[in-house]
Amino acid sequence: xxxLILYDSRSSAGSTESIIDSIGLSLAESGxxxxxxxxxxTADYSFVKDFDLVILGAPVYNFIVAxxxxxxxxxxxxxINLKRKKxxxxxTCGSSQSTATLFYLPQLKIHLIRNxxxxxxxxxxxxxxxGDLIDSFVEDLLYEYNRGPKSKALSAKWTEExxxxxxxxxxxxxxxxxxxxxxxxxxxxxxxxxxxVLEEAKGSxxxx
Numbered sequence: 001x002x003x004l005i006l007y008d009s010r011s012s013a014g015s016t017e018s019i020i021d022s023i024g025l026s027l028a029e030s031g032x033x034x035x036x037x038x039x040x041x042t043a044d045y046s047f048v049k050d051f052d053l054v055i056l057g058a059p060v061y062n063f064i065v066a067x068x069x070x071x072x073x074x075x076x077x078x079x080i081n082l083k084r085k086k087x088x089x090x091x092t093c094g095s096s097q098s099t100a101t102l103f104y105l106p107q108l109k110i111h112l113i114r115n116x117x118x119x120x121x122x123x124x125x126x127x128x129x130x131g132d133l134i135d136s137f138v139e140d141l142l143y144e145y146n147r148g149p150k151s152k153a154l155s156a157k158w159t160e161e162x163x164x165x166x167x168x169x170x171x172x173x174x175x176x177x178x179x180x181x182x183x184x185x186x187x188x189x190x191x192x193x194x195x196x197v198l199e200e201a202k203g204s205x206x207x208x
Contacts, residue, residue, distance in 0.1 A: 008066035041071025118144035
């Protein structure tokens with residue numbers, strides 16, 4: 001299992017990097033191969049495809065998530081290379097949990113609506129000194145990462161239009177297509193399988 005920590009920070013060896021190093025060490029102790037990389041907005045992120053788990057982390061400066069990570073999602077090719085990746089998010093800031101969740105995390109999440117976000121966390125700048133806090137984040141992350149589908153019969157409901165689309169297909173592809181669609185919806189955390197979700201699923205698996 002390979003994990004990548006992509007981060008942004010204006011300073012080296014600061015609180016954000018200390019938190020990243022602590023997370024990376026804990027993941028490595030759990031059996032992951034871990035790499036970290038500092039974001040640049042215009043970098044080539046095709047290497048992200050080689051990793052099973054991607055953790056995005058950054059500090060908040062003047063009410064805005066650090067610009068290189070945001071830039072990589074908005075201007076660069078990071079977003080497309082995160083396709084179907086399992087993701088975790090964390091931010092470091094001095095604001096309250098509620099403020100950060102309401103105003104700062106959405107700055108990242110709006111660009112990740114087609115990803116399954118396993119966990120998200122707000123760390124105070126001095127969190128690297130709290131081993132229990134880091135361990136709790138990693139434990140939650142590993143639990144969500146390793147958790148399998150609830151059942152073969154997915155909890156997501158098929159809309160009437162999606163069912164009609166499914167029924168219109170040749171019978172010999174029914175089982176394969178249904179499995180593909182339900183696995184995709186499970187991975188992405190969708191609670192409903194619509195025509196749009198079916199199109200996404202076909203595109204993700206390279207189906208015509």
